[in-house]
Amino acid sequence: SRIKEVEFVKSSSRARDCPKDERPEFAILGRSNVGKSSLINVLVRKKEVARTSKKPGKTQLINHFLVNKGWYIVDLPGYGFAKAPETARMDWSSFTKGYFMNRNTLVGVLLLIDASVPPQKIDLDCANWLGRNNIPMTFVFTKCDKMKVSKGKMPHENIRDFQQLIGQNYGKHPAWIMTSSVTGLGRDELLLHMSQLRNY
Numbered sequence: 001s002r003i004k005e006v007e008f009v010k011s012s013s014r015a016r017d018c019p020k021d022e023r024p025e026f027a028i029l030g031r032s033n034v035g036k037s038s039l040i041n042v043l044v045r046k047k048e049v050a051r052t053s054k055k056p057g058k059t060q061l062i063n064h065f066l067v068n069k070g071w072y073i074v075d076l077p078g079y080g081f082a083k084a085p086e087t088a089r090m091d092w093s094s095f096t097k098g099y100f101m102n103r104n105t106l107v108g109v110l111l112l113i114d115a116s117v118p119p120q121k122i123d124l125d126c127a128n129w130l131g132r133n134n135i136p137m138t139f140v141f142t143k144c145d146k147m148k149v150s151k152g153k154m155p156h157e158n159i160r161d162f163q164q165l166i167g168q169n170y171g172k173h174p175a176w177i178m179t180s181s182v183t184g185l186g187r188d189e190l191l192l193h194m195s196q197l198r199n200y
C-alpha cells in the first residue's frame, strides 16, 4: 500500500470530462475546512498536490491525481460554505451528484468528518445521501489530535455521537478511520484500507 509516485492528471468541470481509462478511483469529500488538503498532503507526502486542489472561491473542479500509475485519488469540491448563496449550494449538489451517479470506476468515497466538532447536519445529510444511493463510503475522521474542542467534547465522543446518529439509518455501519494530519495518525491504516478495497 505504499505510494511511490503521484502525478496530477487533470481538473474537470463535469463528470463526463473525467479520465476515461477505467482505472479505479477514490473520491475525497468533505465540508470546507474539514482538513481535506492537509490529509491529501499527508497521504501522498507531496505539497504541490494539495496546492493544485486549493483554489478557494474559484470554479468547482474535480481533480484527478494518478497514484503509482495504477489508481486515482479524486479531490472533489468541499461543501457547506456557510456564506454561500443558495444557488451556489444547489450547484454543488447537482455537480457532485452528477459525478457520483455516473462514475463507474469509483471504488469508494472517503467522507471526511471533523472530529473536533459535534455532528454537523450537513455531514449527516451527505452520508445519508450516499447511503441511500448505495455509494460505498468510509468515514475518515479528521483532526483527531485536537484536545481543545468545542462544547467540551473530545474527538472520540464526537465520533461516537456521529456514529449513533448514522446508526439509525443503516443496517451495517460504514468502515471508519481516525486520522490526524498533525501526528500522521491513520495514514497507514487508510492506505491499507484503500488497497484492500481496490483488490476486492
Ligand code: GDP
Pocket (backbone or CB within 6 Å): 030, 031, 032, 033, 034, 035, 036, 037, 038, 039, 078, 142, 143, 144, 145, 146, 179, 180, 181, 182, 183
Ligand atoms: P480543507 O479546506 O478541507 O482543505 O482544510 P485544510 O486542510 O486547509 O485545513 C483547515 C484547517 O484545519 C487548517 O487551519 C489546518 O491547519 C487545520 N487542520 C487540518 N487538519 C488538521 C489536523 O489533523 N489536526 C489539527 N489540529 N488541525 C488540522
